[in-house]
Amino acid sequence: MASPVHVIVVGAGSRGENYSRFASIHPKRMKVVGVADPRKFARTKLQKQHNIADDNIFGDWHGVAEKEKFADAVLICTPDHLHKTPAVAFANKGYHILLEKPMATTAEDCRAIVEACTRSGVILSVGHVLRYDPLIHQIKELIDAGVIGDVIHIQHFEPVGFYHFAHSFVRGNWRNEAESSFALLAKSCHDIDLIHHWAGARRCVKVSSFGSLSHFRKQDKPKGAADRCLDCSIETDCPYSACKIYMDRVKQGHTGWPVSVICPNSFPDMESVTEALKTGPYGRCVYECDNDVCSNQVVNMEFEGGVTAAFTMVAFTEEICQRKTTIYGSKGELSYNGCQVRVFDFLTQRSTIHTAHNNAPTDFGMNGHGRADYHLIDAFISAVANNDPSLIRSGPEETLLSHLLVFKAERSRRESRVVYCDETSQS
Numbered sequence: 001m002a003s004p005v006h007v008i009v010v011g012a013g014s015r016g017e018n019y020s021r022f023a024s025i026h027p028k029r030m031k032v033v034g035v036a037d038p039r040k041f042a043r044t045k046l047q048k049q050h051n052i053a054d055d056n057i058f059g060d061w062h063g064v065a066e067k068e069k070f071a072d073a074v075l076i077c078t079p080d081h082l083h084k085t086p087a088v089a090f091a092n093k094g095y096h097i098l099l100e101k102p103m104a105t106t107a108e109d110c111r112a113i114v115e116a117c118t119r120s121g122v123i124l125s126v127g128h129v130l131r132y133d134p135l136i137h138q139i140k141e142l143i144d145a146g147v148i149g150d151v152i153h154i155q156h157f158e159p160v161g162f163y164h165f166a167h168s169f170v171r172g173n174w175r176n177e178a179e180s181s182f183a184l185l186a187k188s189c190h191d192i193d194l195i196h197h198w199a200g201a202r203r204c205v206k207v208s209s210f211g212s213l214s215h216f217r218k219q220d221k222p223k224g225a226a227d228r229c230l231d232c233s234i235e236t237d238c239p240y241s242a243c244k245i246y247m248d249r250v251k252q253g254h255t256g257w258p259v260s261v262i263c264p265n266s267f268p269d270m271e272s273v274t275e276a277l278k279t280g281p282y283g284r285c286v287y288e289c290d291n292d293v294c295s296n297q298v299v300n301m302e303f304e305g306g307v308t309a310a311f312t313m314v315a316f317t318e319e320i321c322q323r324k325t326t327i328y329g330s331k332g333e334l335s336y337n338g339c340q341v342r343v344f345d346f347l348t349q350r351s352t353i354h355t356a357h358n359n360a361p362t363d364f365g366m367n368g369h370g371r372a373d374y375h376l377i378d379a380f381i382s383a384v385a386n387n388d389p390s391l392i393r394s395g396p397e398e399t400l401l402s403h404l405l406v407f408k409a410e411r412s413r414r415e416s417r418v419v420y421c422d423e424t425s426q427s
Helices: 014-025 040-050 061-066 084-092 107-120 134-144 162-171 189-198 242-251 270-279 372-386 396-415
Strands: 005-010 030-036 073-076 096-099 124-126 151-159 204-212 296-303 308-314 324-329 332-336 341-345 350-354
Touching (some): 005 061, 014 030, 014 040, 084 107, 096 372, 107 396, 124 372, 134 189, 134 341, 134 350, 151 189, 162 242, 189 396, 204 396, 296 396
Parallel strands (some): 005 030
Antiparallel strands (some): 151 324, 204 296, 332 341
């Protein structure tokens, strides 16, 4: 029996803790042997869960990098702007890398990561978890099998969810471009990656994009609203109330995401959540935050051969990240609603329904990812154990190309013009 793959978790937040859970489910395949996180509560929690030795607990990633290599791989789950430097450092030391998406916040940093991994000969898997959703993966298989003929147009929609957006992109870590990245990169590089993937080997030739921040602005603040939800006399009439999003969930016994995020230094209960809403960023009125990222955006793309694609992201939805896709082909139409794939054949004028078995544990994964987180870490551990990069669906080169397309799209939005992808620029 081969020994388990030894991994170090760099960033012990929701994503790092989630991926590390694979070791508890499959102890013969993966073992967590180190953790780095500036928050004592977070790293101590992982240390207890995985019985990690004291000398392998670090306040930041530098401590890991300075030590002689003591694992096979690292799971980099740090904030977006803290991806490039540790990724390059660990690649240079010969660690295989699972890197949370986005790869980095600039095109230059993305290229530097790919170059370092290629030069060092290490496996790089980027956390585009939707690639590993069994049903979404089947879409690509059906396209490649020719069931709808030549792809003509791709229409893809991401409903972020009204309270999810308020949590993550108004009050939370991804609210401000200077502190994280722009919304299309932080939230929807998943989706541009899927479109790029479904378009096959075709190169995107031009892109346009439009979008803005809507509603979550000071001028939209209702009359009489306070700066914090706990002090607000009209809180009961606000769908974005922190009391509804966090406190009501705790009362119902729900202490997972998003409640767990707002108490980084303790277990979430009524006392700690109340304190967080009194003093922390998640208790602020959504109309009094320092958010500046887009709440709605569209991206239009043209690929070689005339294939077109349209992507829409919008915050104000009932559904949470439940993507919907329609792909129009020369012989049929494929539609995906998050639960099944339907293919309509033009010749027979009949529909075929496709489903996929998901054998991931029901308690593994983040909301909205169809438990694909499990399949991603499963593939990464298998790739490392067998030294087989072909098991990675979101490898370095293709992921770099889809990231560059995201940067081009955002450039189009900022400059209010069509961007041609052969233009020489930073992205």
